[in-house]
Amino acid sequence: MHRMEPCNTPACQSAREIFHELEEIYDEHNLYFQTIGSVLEAANILDVPHRLKLILTQPKNEIMVHCPVEMDDGSWQLFKGYRVQHNNVLGPYKGGIRYHPEVKLDEVKTLALLMTMKCALARLPFGGAKGALRIDPRAVSKDELMRVTRRLTSALGDNIGPDYDIPAPDVGTNAQVMAWMADTYINFAESSSKVTARGVVTGKPLEFGGSVGREKATGQGLVYVLDALLPGMNIELDKVSCSLIGYGNVGSWTARLLQQRGTTLKAVMDHTGAILNEAGIDAEALAEHVKTTGGVHGFADATAINNETFYSTPVDLFIPAALEQMVDLEHAERMQCKVLVEGANAPTTPRAERYLLEKGVEVLPAILCNAGGVTVSYFEWKQNRQSETWDEELVDERLKKIMTRSAERVLKMSKRLNCNMRIASYASAIEHIDKVYELRGVFP
Numbered sequence: 103m104h105r106m107e108p109c110n111t112p113a114c115q116s117a118r119e120i121f122h123e124l125e126e127i128y129d130e131h132n133l134y135f136q137t138i139g140s141v142l143e144a145a146n147i148l149d150v151p152h153r154l155k156l157i158l159t160q161p162k163n164e165i166m167v168h169c170p171v172e173m174d175d176g177s178w179q180l181f182k183g184y185r186v187q188h189n190n191v192l193g194p195y196k197g198g199i200r201y202h203p204e205v206k207l208d209e210v211k212t213l214a215l216l217m218t219m220k221c222a223l224a225r226l227p228f229g230g231a232k233g234a235l236r237i238d239p240r241a242v243s244k245d246e247l248m249r250v251t252r253r254l255t256s257a258l259g260d261n262i263g264p265d266y267d268i269p270a271p272d273v274g275t276n277a278q279v280m281a282w283m284a285d286t287y288i289n290f291a292e293s294s295s296k297v298t299a300r301g302v303v304t305g306k307p308l309e310f311g312g313s314v315g316r317e318k319a320t321g322q323g324l325v326y327v328l329d330a331l332l333p334g335m336n337i338e339l340d341k342v343s344c345s346l347i348g349y350g351n352v353g354s355w356t357a358r359l360l361q362q363r364g365t366t367l368k369a370v371m372d373h374t375g376a377i378l379n380e381a382g383i384d385a386e387a388l389a390e391h392v393k394t395t396g397g398v399h400g401f402a403d404a405t406a407i408n409n410e411t412f413y414s415t416p417v418d419l420f421i422p423a424a425l426e427q428m429v430d431l432e433h434a435e436r437m438q439c440k441v442l443v444e445g446a447n448a449p450t451t452p453r454a455e456r457y458l459l460e461k462g463v464e465v466l467p468a469i470l471c472n473a474g475g476v477t478v479s480y481f482e483w484k485q486n487r488q489s490e491t492w493d494e495e496l497v498d499e500r501l502k503k504i505m506t507r508s509a510e511r512v513l514k515m516s517k518r519l520n521c522n523m524r525i526a527s528y529a530s531a532i533e534h535i536d537k538v539y540e541l542r543g544v545f546p
């Protein structure tokens with residue numbers, strides 16, 4: 103398909119039809135339009151009731167708040183925050199909070215929709231949500247970050263809660279930010295519910311109700327998915343090479359865990375630049391370097407390369423683990439890999455995906471590959487409710503079971519519907535959601 107031609111894939115056509123019906127304006131380059139398009143394509147193949155397609159096309163709630171915060175120098179800044187609650191038919195809303203200076207509502211809507219799909223595919227008792235704050239967390243002091251986090255939490259008020267909507271870390275937030283959110287929420291909680299109130303967020307520090315294994319969970323889950331699916335493609339983890347976009351939580355843990363399995367890390371790109379070592383980059387040493395310098399730039403045991411060279415470096419596994427839409431058609435035309443493993447949410451544009459699939463590259467979708475994070479978040483929420491502390495063995499064993507079952511579910515659905523893995527992952531999620539709507543009915 104030429105870059106300038108209007109998109110006439112089944113995904114685009116499905117989205118266009120529903121957007122017309124809802125009298126919504128659309129743009130085929132818009133991330134939400136692209137993502138809902140693939141979801142609706144899966145819904146059309148399954149032939150689910152039309153009402154379900156209408157329900158899934160729009161989030162239930164889109165909350166916007168503005169947080170005035172005094173900075174260290176006495177000046178004031180106003181920060182815009184979002185919480186999008188996409189669907190809660192399976193249970194309380196669940197999804198991360200992102201701090202990024204360029205975050206937009208449609209990006210948050212997309213991530214909330216993906217959370218609905220992700221929780222449904224893994225059969226977790228959660229719905230989907232996502233939040234964001236327009237801030238560059240690297241450009242403010244620790245005190246400023248704490249004040250804006252507390253202000254955001256109080257602005258969200260009753261829109262979050264351990265039985266209603268449970269945030270977690272995402273890009274630009276971490277366990278410390280979650281600790282401030284939980285502390286603020288607990289201060290406002292009724293005295294009778296203070297004990298369970300810290301379950302308002304997951305991804306907390308271990309000492310304050312966090313779960314063992316949460317930090318590495320997304321990378322660990324991704325490795326379990328590869329364990330389940332690569333043998334069927336005749337690929338062995340200890341004989342392959344990989345490259346990574348992003349060396350934050352997801353990227354660095356994926357790299358370290360794959361290194362333990364004998365995989366060679368050839369190239370990494372992040373917001374500071376790209377590096378290459380054909381003989382292999384030491385994932386642990388790179389994690390130390392990123393911790394002290396803030397990025398992969400300047401890592402001694404690798405050569406600095408430009409972005410073009412990064413994308414065209416031949417590898418078996420290409421793993422985007424940074425932001426959305428970082429693999430577009432131009433990148434895809436350069437890439438030389440066997441499998442694209444989506445660590446990040448929505449990293450591949452539909453045109454890039456179509457090109458790669460036609461070239462014979464397998465694309466493993468984000469809602470399967472990166473579900474380890476929300477799965478261990480679910481374990482943390484469960485432990486908080488039951489005042490329990492699980493050990494790492496138990497967390498890993500249960501995580502492996504859920505990730506393996508999800509991977510098998512997607513494989514089975516792709517055979518049943520004769521479709522690619524992304525459509526199969528959405529179909530499995532939608533079929534589950536459809537059954538629950540059948541049982542519950544749509545109020546009133």
Ligand code: NAD
Nearest residue numbers: 273274320348349350351352372373423424446447472475
């Ligand atoms: P993070 O903030 O820890 O790391 C983000 C990484 O992206 C950093 O290495 C940064 O350098 C890189 N990056 C930012 N802008 C870039 C650019 N322009 N070019 C190249 N690299 C760039 O975030 P994270 O938690 O690792 O999340 C990464 C992705 O994984 C996101 O899509 C997130 O939604 C998704 N995800 C995260 C989790 C989790 O548990 N943290 C769970 C599921 C999905």
